[in-house]
Amino acid sequence: MIDVLPRESASTWLDLVETTPSLVFDPAMCRHKWGALTKALPDITLHYAVKSNxxxxxxxxxxxxxxxxxxxxxxxxxxxxxxxxxxxxxxxxxxxxxxxxxxxxxxxxxxxxxxxxxxxxxxxxxxxxxxxxxxxxxxxxxxxxxxxxxxxxxxxxxxxxxxxxxxxxxxxxxxxxxxxxxxxxxxxxxxxxxxxxxxxxxxxxxxxxxxxxxxxxxxxxxxxxxxxxxxxxxxxxxxxxxxxxxxxxxxxxxxxGRAISAPSMALVCKVIGRAKRRDGWWFYLDDGVYGAQSGRIFDGMRYRMSVFTSSNEQSACVFAGPTCDSVDELGRYPEFPVLNMNDIVIFHEMGAYTLASATHFNGISPPSVVTRALPDQVQEHRLSF
Ligand SMILES: Cc1ncc(COP(=O)(O)O)c(C=O)c1O
The missing domain is CATH 3.20.20.10 (Alanine racemase)
Structure with missing residues (x-):
């Protein structure tokens, strides 16, 4: 599921972070999930799995x-x-x-x-x-x-x-x-x-x-x-x-682990490169599988995305991470807005097995993390890819 939103409304997210890529941790969401699971499992002592985040x-x-x-x-x-x-x-x-x-x-x-x-x-x-x-x-x-x-x-x-x-x-x-x-x-x-x-x-x-x-x-x-x-x-x-x-x-x-940590964080990324290649447009983001998105490879995850762009053109496209490794690919779409440089991509529910397993491969640092309330999700144009 992908939400496509106007580029200017990305400020809702960009105002939360100092730089990209950045994970945003929402304590209220974390408390809410902890409370809900505690209520659903009465008399069970919950031990949060630190490994997940x-x-x-x-x-x-x-x-x-x-x-x-x-x-x-x-x-x-x-x-x-x-x-x-x-x-x-x-x-x-x-x-x-x-x-x-x-x-x-x-x-x-x-x-x-x-x-x-x-x-x-x-x-x-x-x-x-x-x-x-x-x-x-x-x-x-x-x-x-x-x-x-x-x-x-x-x-x-x-x-x-x-x-x-x-x-x-x-x-x-x-x-x-x-x-x-x-x-x-x-x-x-x-x-x-x-x-x-x-x-x-x-x-x-x-x-x-x-x-x-x-x-x-x-x-x-x-x-x-x-x-x-x-x-x-x-x-x-x-x-x-x-x-x-x-x-x-x-x-x-x-x-x-995952049930608590995943919904408590979102990942704010930016398009740092793009190129038209044989199989369509490639968009290079500043985070990939060697960063917060190793779950794509290890756990078969497809994370929910919101993209902020002013593009009104569509094409086949491939998302990729920032490293030189060709395995650092994030998904292929037969039809997708042709993103511009510096367009913003948000991945949701990114708290579990993301930061915990991020590497410094290629000398590229894992995303930074900030603690802020996550914005309400405004879904103006929801496309299914
Ligand atoms: C021993 C142990 N406990 C708890 C967890 C957390 O599991 P989950 O994130 O699926 O809740 C794991 C995950 O690897 C684990 O190995």
């Missing part, structure tokens, strides 16, 4: 809402520490860590870690008196385009034997966790996986293994990327149904 103002916004944090490295812990966030509000959920990472995280005061295999358990033995561990299980959501259960997660049938080994090693596994995959279309797999974990908890008790007292249902809560807000209330309904079967002694956690 570690922008300090975003982390502060969530901290001020009373949120907790899911971290995957000591560098992420350091940012939270710097913001004055206590380690008791952090869980370290990376299933495979170096010894140095573990040592640093423990030194910072983080006490929850995740494993999905026995070799990872051995790494935690030196810290067994001061930490608790969750066992990550693998549940693949058929409707989540970004899989996170092939690379990580023990098969459910291996859980009891890993718990046995942990017990013999003096490591307290008190939780189960999973991530069904990012950008899930429904919460059916979250709900089924939670139900399976509850069954497993009973088997753990029957076997006389240390009690499981928490289940972390991971991330995977979606952003729509269409301008339509996600209805978290209905999305989470299958999870809420299973929540009614959770015994009082089991705490439920979740690790949302």
């Amino acid at each position: 570690p922008y300090p103002d975003l982390l502060q916004t969530i901290a001020a809402e009373g949120g907790c944090f899911d971290v995957s490295s000591s560098a992420e812990i350091k940012i939270l520490e710097y913001l004055g966030i206590h380690p008791s509000r952090m869980i370290h959920t990376h299933p495979v860590k170096t010894d140095v990472e573990i040592e640093r995280a423990v030194a910072s005061g983080v006490t929850t870690f995740v494993v999905d295999n026995v070799d990872e358990l051995w790494k935690l033995i030196p810290y067994r008196h001061v930490i608790l561990v969750m066992l990550r299980l693998s549940f693949i959501a058929p409707d989540a385009p970004i899989d996170l259960s092939r690379k990580f997660g023990a098969p459910v049938q291996d859980a009891l034997s890993i718990l046995d080994v942990a017990k013999d090693s003096g490591i307290r596994i008190d939780g189960l966790c999973f991530h069904v995959g990012s950008q899930a279309a429904t919460a059916n797999t979250h709900a089924d996986a939670l139900a399976t974990c509850l069954e497993l908890c009973k088997k753990v008790r029957e076997k006389g293994l240390p009690e499981i007292v928490r289940i972390d249902i991971g991330g995977g809560f979606p952003a729509r990327y269409t301008g339509e807000p996600v209805d978290f209330e209905s999305f989470c309904a299958p999870i809420r149904e299973v929540l009614t079967n959770v015994p009082d002694h089991i705490q439920i956690l979740a690790e949302p």
